[in-house]
Amino acid sequence: MINRVVLVGRLTKDPELKYTQTGIAVTRFTLAVNRAFKNAAGEQEADFVSCVAWRKQAENVANYLKKGSLAGVDGRIQTGSFEGTDGKRVYTTEVVADSTQFLEPRSSNSKNDSSIQSNGGNKSGQTNTPNQTQSGQNRQGTTNNQYSRTDDDPFNSNQGPIQVNDDDLPF
Structure with missing residues (x-):
């Protein structure tokens, strides 16, 4: 048996976060998903999926x-x-999300930029380990290359566009 659903749509209202009596987080939201065709009047219709x-x-x-x-x-x-x-008797149908993908950048749909960056101002979205400061140095004073920028980084130059030869492209 197969029971699989893939949806792409827009939220119709802000999600509601609640917790069960045992402390498990649960959020309910509704997606407006456009249909692949228009109605007889030429209007786009949508389905609202819980x-x-x-x-x-x-x-x-x-x-x-x-x-x-x-x-x-x-x-x-x-x-x-x-x-x-x-x-x-009331019957319900809903989609239990195994995975939810955020399909727009944070800046275009964030409630408040400061609430997204509540992890101490770390704009990379990664959290610092206890032995690591925000500058990318660990407590011993050595730099962790994952968080630091070096002069030999080819993507960290301000020399304009990178020149790419057609022979370098895989397609």
Whole structure:
């Protein structure tokens, strides 16, 4: 049996982050996904798909996506039911996200640049290890090449565009 869903769409509202009684993060959000065709009046229609993400992925979705953000979801369809307040059975269908991809740069969909860089101003998105300062030096004073720039870095020059020969291209 195969139960696989891949969606690309925009969030219809800000995601809602909640925690279960056992402390597991869960976020629910709705994606507006355009249909591949237009209706008889020539208008583009969309489907509104309910999605749910769990644990660290749920926290990331809630922290970095907002209404209008473009996102890709890879997951599975899950159905369920419950008894409504009027006593009738209510059926639900949602996509449980196994993976969520943020398809726009942070600058175009961030709520606040300072909230994204809440890891001490480290703009690379990587966290510093306990033995490493933000300058890229460890406590012994030696430089970690992963975080430092050197003069022999070919991509760190201000000499203009890089010249590429057609023979260097793989296609």
